[in-house]
Amino acid sequence: MAITIRDVAEAAGVSTATVSRALRGLAHVDPQTRARVEQVAKEMDYVVSPSASRLASGRTGTIAVIAPFIARWFFSTVLSGVENVLQGSDIDLLVFEVGDPAVQYRIPPERRLRGRVDGLLVVSLPSDESAVADLLSLGMPVSLIGSAAPGVPSVSIDDVAAGRVATQHLINIGHERIGIITGQPNPTGFTPADDRRRGYVAALDEAGLVTRPEYEGHGYFTVAGGEQAMTGLLALAKPPTAVFAASDEMGFGAIRALQRHGLRPGHDVAVVGIDGHDLADLLDLTTVVQPVRDLGRMATEALLTQLSLPTADRSQVAVATTVPTTLVVRGSTVPSTQTVVQRQVVTR
Amino acid sequence: MAITIRDVAEAAGVSTATVSRALRGLAHVDPQTRARVEQVAKEMDYVVSPSASRLASGRTGTIAVIAPFIARWFFSTVLSGVENVLQGSDIDLLVFEVGDPAVQYRIPPERRLRGRVDGLLVVSLPSDESAVADLLSLGMPVSLIGSAAPGVPSVSIDDVAAGRVATQHLINIGHERIGIITGQPNPTGFTPADDRRRGYVAALDEAGLVTRPEYEGHGYFTVAGGEQAMTGLLALAKPPTAVFAASDEMGFGAIRALQRHGLRPGHDVAVVGIDGHDLADLLDLTTVVQPVRDLGRMATEALLTQLSLPTADRSQVAVATTVPTTLVVRGSTVPSTQTVVQRQVVTR
């Protein structure tokens, strides 16, 4: 069997209690003693048993990320940000993939969470009341990423503003027939999608432009979906001259559809997305960039802070952090030889 | 506090031992008793304490994925496959991001692994002896994904064959000046990169074509790297007419470089990649498709099988599983109106 704390205690000539205190850096330990214990522990290659430690302390030293998908760009990038912060700590990361929030948000059953983790990072949760309630009922700190809900801390962009900025850009460069490619046909309680659409409508309204129902396509946040939606729009008697895709991946699909129809993005039909996907530059897609990795980082740091606090001090006041976005103009809206970058700070 | 096994035992009028046995589906439990215990447990909303269970049993019910990156397509797709298999089990998934294998493969220290997990899934491990040794020294089952090493079970494609197929395709369509964009300048012990390059060389040799050192660029498996490498190749007095990129992402970069130079992929310079990236279709990139998600799935299933076996039965014989790839021909090598798909089964 492995070395236990008792072995170390005997070898160092102290009690297990002292070893425990010394190794965890607690106060009230003689520097000499601590040094000796650390020395012995290292020599014996002692590693604390996490199960025993967890059982005795009641803390798991683990947090979980709950996301609809793992393989898609946005989610894997968030995950990477989370992991990045965790490297510096001693916290373990558990991952749960729960499927499309618009279809069914299969929250991992309590039994998979309770007693296993100290806190939760939930990505793109629908603002559906019950989903939040289920999670909060576990009684542990929860941080939302990429969406917000009343009463829960969150880190995200201002999606309404992002939708407005994207649409406004299309208006600015002279378009009047502006379509949108969003996720689902009807509001599904999936905040980002609904909010971005709201921003689009607001921008059109403010510019005195009409919103036509037939100019709304649904791409389900995938490349293939975006392509289908754009194809549908192109089939209209009077197609839009510009399209706002609520995500870069749907924007890519739109570009693909244009290519298939022999149309040039930017020249024939303008396309703008949201995300700042790694490959947006490659595909020359204008997009509203959000700092995705930072979203993951910030939410994780916030969660770790919560966890380091005594339970009583964990503020009941949920802080909804909104991070700024940047409109990056590329050839899909302004076909020119040079790329223009405008800094767009979102305030609220 | 939460409900404990003792509470359930009392409520059901049996001992804790019986509750434990009943709930875990062990044999030698009266069906009536089991039913009653299950009933009571559900009513009381009892969830076993993982820490206590782990401490007592010595098993963690957790496996870890160790990968260089999380956010890149290949890795997040593998991860998704792993998670997919785990959904059906009661096993938890821990994730560690360890950085570029060609630079430094920062294996999580023993202390982060020992006692925390029952098995390891290692993605794209360099075939470096010591790295493997470190991992194996933990004495738990290890499965490799996307690379292979002697004496360790693994799931991957035949990278040499993949490189050969890609290069052969370029030869078949008439190219003679064929370049390669690979990862690092020198063999780094990172198997897939080295092997794909080997396949490239073999194909050229077999066709009686010369390998020119200046036709080898290095893209470090990123889009930006691929673009730089291709730019370098284009600057040659006599640039290659075709390029084999050892990954789709580097292929994307190559396409970007061509675009920037006003050259058309497929028409002016042919490009072929390896991976079957989600966006390869969008970018019209010919590629050798590997079933990435399945790689993750298969390796996970193999690992779970190992774990379900008594320690003694875990075969010392490492099984290296090689899965077939498919060459998908697109416009980046054969600019035509229709896409041709050839099934290429790799045998060995």
Add this chain to the structure above:
DNA sequence: TTGTAAGCGTTATCAT
């Protein structure tokens, strides 16, 4: 088939 009870390896409370 079921119960008893000894661990499993720490942490944390009291003393000292």
Add this chain to the structure above:
DNA sequence: ATGATAACGCTTACAA
């Protein structure tokens, strides 16, 4: 500052 010693909640021989 350090030591004894109860928990912590479950699993698992060993008995019955």
